[in-house]
Amino acid sequence: MADDAKVSSYLFTVEIDGIETARFQKCEGLEAETYVYEIEEGGLNTSTHKFYGRTRYPNLILEKGITENEALFKWYKETVLEDRKIERKNGSVILKNTENQEIKRWNFFRAFPCRWIGPRLETNLGSEFAVERIEITHEGLMVDGN
Numbered sequence: 001m002a003d004d005a006k007v008s009s010y011l012f013t014v015e016i017d018g019i020e021t022a023r024f025q026k027c028e029g030l031e032a033e034t035y036v037y038e039i040e041e042g043g044l045n046t047s048t049h050k051f052y053g054r055t056r057y058p059n060l061i062l063e064k065g066i067t068e069n070e071a072l073f074k075w076y077k078e079t080v081l082e083d084r085k086i087e088r089k090n091g092s093v094i095l096k097n098t099e100n101q102e103i104k105r106w107n108f109f110r111a112f113p114c115r116w117i118g119p120r121l122e123t124n125l126g127s128e129f130a131v132e133r134i135e136i137t138h139e140g141l142m143v144d145g146n
Contacts, residue, residue, distance in 0.1 A: 013094040014062060022067035022131060027093055029060040030106050032141055057141050060108060065131035072134055076113040086112050111138035
């Protein structure tokens with residue numbers, strides 16, 4: 001990646017299939033929500049029985065990113081813009097400290113990009129490829145780390 005002072009503010013690294021593809025300043029969607037349904041049992045009027053159903057994972061939203069390659073956009077283009085079979089991949093969002101050491105990792109599964117927003121063009125980006133926002137839909141999330 002680029003010089004250390006610039007990269008240190010991009011603390012979220014994204015890996016796709018084990019390969020670092022970009023760094024971002026902002027990440028949303030590291031969550032899971034499980035549907036809960038209630039059954040009212042006849043004769044039991046003081047409470048209901050609660051059961052869990054399916055778990056839903058919202059899209060990962062990564063914003064204000066930089067990368068030295070176009071791997072994320074290429075994946076988006078090949079998956080969504082071209083008439084190809086969806087190429088699902090596994091990946092990770094990795095939180096790093098300013099010394100570039102991994103603090104925590106969120107692994108996502110069976111993912112593909114579903115939205116791409118290009119950057120506002122600025123002259124101070126150098127040779128890096130800027131990404132304003134990318135959304136990745138996925139089918140599972142696990143936390144790994146301290």
